[in-house]
Amino acid sequence: MLKRLACLIILLLLAPAALAERPPAMPEHMLVMELATGTVLIQMRPDLAPVHVARIRQLVRRGFYDGLPFHRVIPGFMAQTGDNSGTGHGGTGRWLDLEPSAEPHVRGAVSMARGMNRNSGDCQFFILTGGDPSLDGNYTLWGHVVQGMDLIDGLKTGDVKKNGYVKDPDRILSLRVSADPPRPPKAVPSRN
Numbered sequence: 001m002l003k004r005l006a007c008l009i010i011l012l013l014l015a016p017a018a019l020a021e022r023p024p025a026m027p028e029h030m031l032v033m034e035l036a037t038g039t040v041l042i043q044m045r046p047d048l049a050p051v052h053v054a055r056i057r058q059l060v061r062r063g064f065y066d067g068l069p070f071h072r073v074i075p076g077f078m079a080q081t082g083d084n085s086g087t088g089h090g091g092t093g094r095w096l097d098l099e100p101s102a103e104p105h106v107r108g109a110v111s112m113a114r115g116m117n118r119n120s121g122d123c124q125f126f127i128l129t130g131g132d133p134s135l136d137g138n139y140t141l142w143g144h145v146v147q148g149m150d151l152i153d154g155l156k157t158g159d160v161k162k163n164g165y166v167k168d169p170d171r172i173l174s175l176r177v178s179a180d181p182p183r184p185p186k187a188v189p190s191r192n
Contacts, residue, residue, distance in 0.1 A: 025146065027179035029053070031060060033148070034173040035155075040148030041178075042110055042127075049099040049142040052112055052121065056142060057177055059092070059123055065175040073157045074164035077132065080113055081172060082124035088165060091122035098140055105135035110143035127152050 031042040046053040059065065064084070071088055072080040083090040096112070097119045105111060109128045112121035121140055128135075129152060135141075145152065158164035176182060 028057075028177065030146075030178035031056075031143070031175060032178050033175045035148075035151055035170065036173060037154060037170075038148060038151050040151050041146050042143045043146045044143045045103070045141070048101040048103050049112075049140045051096055052099055052140050052142040055094070055096060055123075056125070060175050060177055061180065063174075063183065064092075064123065065172050067171055067173070069166070069169035069171045070155050071158075071166060071169055072126075072164040073155050073166050073169070074160065075157045076130045077164075078126040078128050078130075079152050079155050080124060080126040080164075082113070084123070091124065094122060095119055096121045096140070098138075099142075100137040101141055102137075103141045104131065104133065105139070105141060106131040108145040108149050109141050110145065111135065112140040112142060114139065129153055 025043045029044045029046060031044060033040040033042060044053045044056065065082060068081055068084060069086060070079050070081045071083050071086060072078075084092075095117075098114070098121065103109075105128055107128055107130055109131075111126055111128070113124035113126050114121045118138070125142075127145055129149075155170045156166055156168070158166040158169075174183065
């Protein structure tokens, strides 16, 4: 019992230190995600995952994520987006090699989704609404939400029996790099 308590205290003491070590947020490394409910800011971490950050920035600047749904949302775990097919299996066809780091997968972490192959990250990503140490080193963590976690918490959740897939999901209205000017949002498919 005492050993568990000591481990918990150490983890609690290390969490703020990990947050404090993040590099300063520069406009080129900040994403602005507009949802129907407000704005979410994501600080990208090129110090942890330079290849993934470059690819995300490239897709964002092409408007790839504008209008895409949060197709998979599991309460207390994560919200996943970036699927251009709406099925959970979409992508660009360009796989990226895993960029593991020692950064913990804590609440607010933004990490690349992948298939069974460790090097199959493409364009889908998830935002953790609860921490999960089993993801550490197994998924590429490339950013952190620095504002708007309450909006991610408020996303429509999916059916747990269907692996969190959401019927009539909330969508990203627009996603842009903070250094870039805003652009008009894409038309969102009607909800029938």
